[in-house]
Amino acid sequence: xxxxxxxEVKNLNAAYGQSKVLFDINLYIKxxxxxxxxxxxxxxxxxxxxxxxxxxxxxxxxxLYNGAELVGKQPYEVARxxxxxxxxxxxxxxxxxxxxxxxxxxxxxxxxxxxxxxKHFPKLKILIDRKGAYLSGGERQMLMIGRAILxxxxxxxxxxxxxxxxxxIVDDLVTTFHELSKDCAIMTVGQNLSFVSRVAERVxxxxxxxxxxEITDEADIKNHSYCEYL
Amino acid sequence: MKRFFKSETGxxxxxxxxxxxxxxxxxxxxxxxxIFSIYAMGCSFLIGRLGLTSFGQPAYLAFGAYGAxxxxxxxxxxxxxxIFVSVLFSLVLNMLVGSFxxxxxSSYFTLCNQAFCVVTFFLFQKALVKWTFGDNGLLLIxxxxxxxxxxxxxxxxxxxxxxxxxxxxxxxxxYLMKKSVFGATCLCVKDNEMKLRFLGYKTFNIKWLAFVIAxxxxxxxxxxxxxYFCMVxxxxxxxxxxxxxxxxxxxxxxxxLFGPLVGSFxxxxxxxxxxxxxxxxEVLVGLLLIIVMLAGEKGIVGSLEGYLxxxxxxxxxxxxxxxxxxxx
Amino acid sequence: xxxxxxxxxxxxxxxxxxxxxxxFLLTVGxxxxxxxxxxxxxxxxxxxxxxxxxxxxxxxxxxNFWLGMLGAMLSVLVVAFVVERLINKRVYSKxxxxxxxxxxxVNLMGVGLIKYVWGLTPKPVASPLAGRVMILGTGVPxxxxxxxxxxxxxxxxxxxxxxxxxxxxxxxxxxDDAEKVxxxxxxxSRLFTVTFLLSSVLSALAGVIHAPFVMVSPExxxxxxxxAFMVVIIGGLGSIKGTMVSALIVGQVVSLxxxxxxxxAEMAPFLVMIIILxxxxxxxxxxxxxxx
Numbered sequence: 001x002x003x004x005x006x007x008e009v010k011n012l013n014a015a016y017g018q019s020k021v022l023f024d025i026n027l028y029i030k031x032x033x034x035x036x037x038x039x040x041x042x043x044x045x046x047x048x049x050x051x052x053x054x055x056x057x058x059x060x061x062x063x064l065y066n067g068a069e070l071v072g073k074q075p076y077e078v079a080r081x082x083x084x085x086x087x088x089x090x091x092x093x094x095x096x097x098x099x100x101x102x103x104x105x106x107x108x109x110x111x112x113x114x115x116x117x118x119k120h121f122p123k124l125k126i127l128i129d130r131k132g133a134y135l136s137g138g139e140r141q142m143l144m145i146g147r148a149i150l151x152x153x154x155x156x157x158x159x160x161x162x163x164x165x166x167x168x169i170v171d172d173l174v175t176t177f178h179e180l181s182k183d184c185a186i187m188t189v190g191q192n193l194s195f196v197s198r199v200a201e202r203v204x205x206x207x208x209x210x211x212x213x214e215i216t217d218e219a220d221i222k223n224h225s226y227c228e229y230l
Numbered sequence: 231m232k233r234f235f236k237s238e239t240g241x242x243x244x245x246x247x248x249x250x251x252x253x254x255x256x257x258x259x260x261x262x263x264x265i266f267s268i269y270a271m272g273c274s275f276l277i278g279r280l281g282l283t284s285f286g287q288p289a290y291l292a293f294g295a296y297g298a299x300x301x302x303x304x305x306x307x308x309x310x311x312x313i314f315v316s317v318l319f320s321l322v323l324n325m326l327v328g329s330f331x332x333x334x335x336s337s338y339f340t341l342c343n344q345a346f347c348v349v350t351f352f353l354f355q356k357a358l359v360k361w362t363f364g365d366n367g368l369l370l371i372x373x374x375x376x377x378x379x380x381x382x383x384x385x386x387x388x389x390x391x392x393x394x395x396x397x398x399x400x401x402x403x404x405y406l407m408k409k410s411v412f413g414a415t416c417l418c419v420k421d422n423e424m425k426l427r428f429l430g431y432k433t434f435n436i437k438w439l440a441f442v443i444a445x446x447x448x449x450x451x452x453x454x455x456x457x458y459f460c461m462v463x464x465x466x467x468x469x470x471x472x473x474x475x476x477x478x479x480x481x482x483x484x485x486x487l488f489g490p491l492v493g494s495f496x497x498x499x500x501x502x503x504x505x506x507x508x509x510x511x512e513v514l515v516g517l518l519l520i521i522v523m524l525a526g527e528k529g530i531v532g533s534l535e536g537y538l539x540x541x542x543x544x545x546x547x548x549x550x551x552x553x554x555x556x557x558x
Numbered sequence: 559x560x561x562x563x564x565x566x567x568x569x570x571x572x573x574x575x576x577x578x579x580x581x582f583l584l585t586v587g588x589x590x591x592x593x594x595x596x597x598x599x600x601x602x603x604x605x606x607x608x609x610x611x612x613x614x615x616x617x618x619x620x621x622n623f624w625l626g627m628l629g630a631m632l633s634v635l636v637v638a639f640v641v642e643r644l645i646n647k648r649v650y651s652k653x654x655x656x657x658x659x660x661x662x663x664v665n666l667m668g669v670g671l672i673k674y675v676w677g678l679t680p681k682p683v684a685s686p687l688a689g690r691v692m693i694l695g696t697g698v699p700x701x702x703x704x705x706x707x708x709x710x711x712x713x714x715x716x717x718x719x720x721x722x723x724x725x726x727x728x729x730x731x732x733x734d735d736a737e738k739v740x741x742x743x744x745x746x747s748r749l750f751t752v753t754f755l756l757s758s759v760l761s762a763l764a765g766v767i768h769a770p771f772v773m774v775s776p777e778x779x780x781x782x783x784x785x786a787f788m789v790v791i792i793g794g795l796g797s798i799k800g801t802m803v804s805a806l807i808v809g810q811v812v813s814l815x816x817x818x819x820x821x822x823a824e825m826a827p828f829l830v831m832i833i834i835l836x837x838x839x840x841x842x843x844x845x846x847x848x849x850x
Contacts, residue, residue, distance in 0.1 A: 051745070053741065055737070055741065075741060083744075085741045087738060091738055095730050095731075095734055096734070100730075103727060104739075104742060104744065107724045107727075109743055148742075158733050174789065277655070283654075285658065330836070334839055336653075337592070338795070338841070340655065341598070344787055345791065345831065348783065348784035349828045352821075356821055357825065469780070469783070470666070473658075473666075480659065492609065511670070512666045512667065512670030512673065513666075513667050513670030514664070514670075516664065516670060518643060520663040523649065
């Protein structure tokens with residue numbers, strides 16, 4: 001393979017206090033790749049993503065991003081390096097307008113080129129002065145992603161992007177993800193298997209804190225054959 | 231070991247040992263420790279079991295202290311009756327105050343209690359100065375008659391009495407924490423009040439009752455202080471001491487049975503020893519508070535219990551490992 | 559006779575307004591700290607007292623009050639920075655109680671140090687602006703009017719800072735959810751420090767402008783604590799506008815209350831607080847957002 005991995009996770013372990021939640025996770029993400037992690041509730045998907053984004057501190061192992069170690073870095077440093085995490089609860093800052101939400105991201109990354117945000121999400125331009133509290137679920141998701149792509153991240157970690165969204169908006173999201181992956185790698189986590197099958201090029205199955213399978217075959221992804229592992 | 235220290239015999243033996251310590255340590259110190267630990271018990275219960283931190287404990291201490299003081303000064307001469315009256319008095323007051331305070335969420339509860347403490351201090355110091363004599367206080371030394379059975383006017387008598395009261399309080403709280411449904415619902419309030427409400431409990435009643443119980447305990451301590459010092463002045467409600475009860479609860483381990491006792495012993499001991507070297511007590515107490523807070527959340531007894539639990543877990547885990555391969 | 563009462567009333571109202579100014583400057587920091595870091599920073603009262611002492615010292619040395627004001631704010635900036643980096647930042651992620659006891663400890667230590675350095679005797683600070691202005695036929699000290707004006711300026715400056723600057727936007731975002739601000743790539747720890755320093759400097763300013771009203775004494779921080787709390791509680795924790803409104807209320811209640819019956823000055827705000835909390839348990843402007 002010519003292209004080096006942009007993210008490489010090696011022997012990652014994590015625990016909440018006494019209870020271990022991740023056991024020796026090994027995975028990789030290639031540039032511009034769309035990866036999905038599937039698994040039941042409590043399998044540790046969100047924990048894994050948060051560990052990669054340094055929002056949680058793993059108890060062992062390493063996360064390499066472009067060959068540089070991320071474990072031990074502050075979350076804001078990781079985000080500035082170009083690895084952004086998008087939370088599952090679609091939390092835009094309620095008291096801030098769309099403009100201020102974007103400004104904040106620009107301030108953090110030094111990237112004031114909002115045209116690329118509006119290219120993907122033209123609707124945000126119309127809503128620019130609306131407060132976060134008055135946005136719908138789909139609009140919030142747009143803002144979350146739009147906010148994240150400022151600063152040209154190389155990896156987006158998106159947690160449960162389809163949760164609570166209407167089917168038509170999910171369709172849009174599929175298109176968006178395909179377009180976004182021209183510029184960066186995307187790793188989503190989810191239980192919506194039809195969404196996963198339409199977006200992902202590669203799927204990791206996760207069970208009880210362990211990665212149990214890696215599915216690369218397109219047909220296997222399409223017909224959800226990984227369900228047996230869950 | 232752990233079960234032992236949660237049982238009735240544990241309480242009796244602990245206090246018996248403490249009582250015997252008077253051979254080595256000065257009686258005055260031990261008396262203060264015991265009374266203070268009664269005072270801290272209520273506070274510890276509120277923090278550890280209910281998740282409510284009161285920064286106004288001196289106010290509730292003062293209710294009890296003034297209950298006893300006013301009774302002895304104006305009405306009777308019997309210290310035992312005075313203590314009984316003051317517990318009733320603070321019970322009634324706490325019922326009133328509690329019905330307001332427990333409506334608030336935790337941050338407001340904390341702040342409101344401190345504000346309440348300041349107002350109580352002001353009340354006893356200035357507004358009611360005609361009856362309480364403000365900073366000079368009520369001097370009771372000539373107004374206390376010797377009492378039958380245990381003579382509270384002697385240092386030995388009050389010392390023994392404080393011990394007996396402490397044992398009673400500990401039995402009561404042991405029942406409350408370990409055996410009653412009420413204690414369990416209190417923990418639920420701390421964990422998730424909403425969910426308890428969905429289960430059909432009126433959480434206001436639970437919090438109110440816990441508030442009344444905890445602060446009446448503080449009132450009892452206040453009454454004991456009055457009888458012990460033979461006087462009471464406005465300084466007992468001074469807000470500067472508000473953090474001490476909370477700090478002692480945290481030092482010992484909030485919500486544990488023996489936390490307040492261990493905390494009081496260490497805190498008062500350290501204060502006594504160090505105040506011989508440093509003349510400005512503020513610097514010292516401030517430093518102590520900072521250290522206690524940075525040391526951790528569990529406190530001494532809390533960490534000890536955690537350690538014992540781990541030991542027990544190891545022992546029980548070790549056995550099945552012999553027969554089964556790995557954990558399922 | 560009626561003329562006399564009228565003048566008394568006017569001057570009481572102006573006094574109340576200037577008290578409101580002091581309360582506002584002192585509590586805006588408490589409110590900001592609670593909003594962003596979820597701490598109740600009782601060491602603000604130490605910075606308040608320290609500010610007053612610094613202005614006293616510099617005023618006594620150079621005779622220049624304004625230089626003293628500057629010096630007080632700068633010295634508190636340094637002290638607050640050290641305290642924040644060494645102590646306070648360790649409790650940001652913990653329940654409010656921790657920060658309360660911890661900062662109370664800092665406050666107590668501060669009182670002890672002040673007693674050690676400056677002694678127990680209260681110190682007078684002369685008002686830098688002598689003279690009176692006539693308001694509605696009543697002579698009012700210029701300095702009181704200056705304090706009111708300063709508080710108004712600070713209020714608008716803080717509002718501008720929070721709503722129009724990028725740092726202020728970040729602070730508002732952090733008040734909403736600090737975790738997400740991190741994920742955006744903003745150094746939240748630096749944001750905390752900035753907010754804390756801003757709060758401390760405002761507290762010091764409160765101490766400076768309050769110094770000519772009262773005698774500067776070691777316990778002055780403790781004395782004002784209850785009033786500051788009442789202001790914060792009535793207004794609602796974390797709300798700047800609420801803090802302003804309730805500072806106005808408490809200032810007037812204190813000033814007019816003492817006109818009627820002296821002990822009322824300290825009791826009445828408490829009664830107001832109880833009534834407002836019974837009607838609205840989160841204070842006037844405390845929102846559900848702050849319910850954590």
